[in-house]
Amino acid sequence: MKRISAAVALTAAGALVISGCAAGGGDDTGDDSGLVEGSSITAAWNQAFYSMNGNTSFGNATANNNINYLVLDGFNYYNNTPELVENTSFGTYELVSEDPLTVSYTVNEDVTWSDGTPIDAADLMLHWAANSRALDTPDFDPADFTDPDTGEFTEAFPTDVVYFDSGATPTSGLGLVSETPEISDDGRTITMTYNEPFVDWELTFASVGAMLPAHIVAKKSLEIEDNEEAKQALLDAIESNDAAALAPISAFWNSGFNFTAMPDDPELVTASGPYMISDYVADQFVTLTANPEYKGDNAANIEEITIRFIPDPLAAVQALENGEVDIIQPQATADITTALEAIDGITVNTGLGGTYEHVDLQFDSGRNPENIFSNPLVREAFMKTIPRQEIVDTLIKPIIGDDAILRDSQLFVPGAEGYDESIANNTSADYAEVDIAGAQALLAESGITNTEVCILYASNNPRRVNEFALIQASAAEAGFNVTDCGSEEWGGLLGTPGAYDASLFGWQSTSLGVTNSLPTFETGGINNLNFYSNAEVDDIISQLNVEFDAERQIELQQEMDRLLWEDFYGVTIFQFPEVTAFSDRVTNIDASILAPTIFWNAWDWEVTDGGSEE
Structure with missing residues (x-):
């Protein structure tokens, strides 16, 4: 049946x-x-x-x-309602003070890593150091040390700099905790004081993007054999801001847990x-x-x-x-x-x-030697060639019928409060249909001579292959030379300088937090993979980080959405249709619209x- x-x-x-x-969605059964x-x-x-x-x-x-x-x-984690569930069997957190915003996290006494080592303040402190970047070497730019073929850091990466590759910024999340947290006498609680209020403070130690084992990081980076000695050495490095020790700690945190087959060292898992x-x-x-x-x-x-x-x-x-x-x-x-x-x-x-398809344009560090999309006229021209409606009509409507519609907002999900007002005031309507003549005029005005645009996408994904072909053919009519940067390793290449000029992929939502999509657009944010920067957008993000009023949050997001379209950031295309299928030999499969989806x-x-x- x-x-x-x-x-x-x-x-x-x-x-x-x-x-x-x-x-997709359902109930917890x-x-x-x-x-x-x-x-x-x-x-x-x-x-x-x-x-x-x-x-x-x-x-x-x-x-x-x-x-x-x-x-x-x-x-904590999200169920499939979706609602945030506090995982009190792991530990507890408490809002100690609203002014200044002060939060404590306590790991339960009997919680351990799989090797029997207790989970405690050392793990919490490493998570803070990495995701606040409060101890990073100032003004260090890793762009010159990123392999354009893999997206990973090269062996030439300096060994004397402290750099945690978390994309943290001083205006959001743990980036707002610049002072080193306090540790309790029993070593299981840390207390953090924020520089200013942060509306989504509950999400900074969630299960998506969870803590890594501090004792393993310290053992491998500082060459210490004993687990407890390694944890203490890591705590000493953080509390004393010891750059000589923090440099290898950050380097291992960045890359030590990357592997594409079972690692020879079992401690890495x-x-x-x-x-x-x-x-x-x-x-x-x-x-x-x-x-x-x-x-x-x-x-x-x-x-x-x-x-x-x-x-x-x-x-x-x-x-x-x-x-x-x-x-x-x-x-x-x-x-x-x-x-x-x-x-x-x-x-x-x-x-x-909960995923939406989109095309992002590289504002800087593209593959084209003229850095083609640093020019706003070229960005606008290329956006006019993307056959958004044709993609929806030919690839998505056959799956879910008339429920398949264009997504016209960078921030709002279709049907969500604020969506209709936002799309009425942004310029997404200018890209509802292909405008080849308009694109040709803008391209001619731009003065660009090298019109090559290499698009990164998942080359082993049939739907993305079809989307690429439709975009390539349409853009060619306006004079763009769209070339193929498709790769099976596309995920690791995103954000790599010099690897591509535009990208075609999907963003999957992981929370209901109002601030957590913002690192996609914030200067230097972890999800800012196209080197976009706008002072007005950054200012709105700063306001959203501290705004607790729901109506004002929507107003700020609508203003930001308008700016993103007016900057020719790229185009959204559609909200993903999804299908979950499972055999009758398993039960209790109830997918969520949020990552990690079925899992x-x-x-x-x-x-x-x-x-x-x-």
Whole structure:
């Protein structure tokens, strides 16, 4: 029997992570029936894992954070309502004072890493140091030390600078905590005082973008064998602002947890969540095994979850039909929905997800030697050539029908409060239809002689390949020479200087926080991958960080949305259709519109009595 349901309602969602796939909604139906020894299932995702640190500009991607969410615990997480859930089995946090904003975080006494080492203030302090960048070497720019082929830092990266690649800025999040936090006498609590109010203070220690093991970072970077000695050395370095020690600590935090196959050093997969990485075969699969040291409320029911990497959505459907995987959430196409309709013994949920497709233009450090999109006339011209409506009509409407519409806002989800007023006052309507004549006139006026535009996108994603082809053909009519920077490693290349001129990908929402999409547009923000900078936008972001009034938040976002379109930032295209399908041998699959999508309650998944082990 096949069960099909559809949902199209969306809420306004905040924080963004680079996405390869979208998600849907439902209710929390999981229970705590306990671990079933020997139980296993297989899920599929369309992009391979490559970093256990989702807090860096390199590792901030859904493909990573789906897995990191299950192996790294935190103080709270979003369910699929969605609403924020405090994870009191891990620890607690308290608003000590509103003026000045003072917050304390306490890790429970019995909480440990998978190697038995207690989680304590050392881990909290490392998270603060990395995500505040309060101890960074001033004015250091890493752009010259980024490999344009991989997006990672090169071996020429200076060894004497302190640089945490978290994209933190002094106007938001932990960047507002410039003074070193205080540590309690028992070593399990830190108390942070913010320089000014921050509306989303609850989200700074969440499960998406969770803490890394301080003792492992210190052991590897400072060459200390003993776990407790390593933690103390890290605390001493932070509290004394010892640049000589913090330089290697930051370097390891940046890159030490990047791997594309099972690392030779098992300490690199030290976990705090309900699961831990137990196997990883490059470009094929990651296997997660229940963490025997986990003592929290979200203990696993299934002993082993294998996540296979299947970029081709039709191949994912075929794997589901063949019983090779149990859960899939491929990028939806008309062929996908047709193929799923022919399979018995599965449940299919469809609707609109929390991800949106868009094209960003590189304001600086592009591949074109003339830095083509530093010129606003060229940006406007190129935006006029992008066939947004054709993309929606040919690639999205066949999946979800008339619910497929253009998304006309950089900040608001269609249907959310403030969306209609925002799109009425921004200039998105100027790009509803292709305007080749207008693009030609602007291009001629610009004086640009090299019209090459190399677009970065996921070359192994069929829908993105089709979108690229439509954009390439349309832009050519106006005189642009659109070339192919498509790559299977596109996620790690985003934001790499000199690697491409424009990018085509999706942003996946991770929270409902009003501020957490802002690092996409803030000068120097972690998600600012196209070197965009506007003093007025930065000022609005500063205001949003401290604005608690919901109506005023919307007004500020509407003003910011207008500025982004008037700056020819790039174009939004559509809100993702999403499809989740799973076999009848698993239950309690209830996807969320927020990352980590289907994995948000993986600890509740169960193998049904009617299923057979693969």
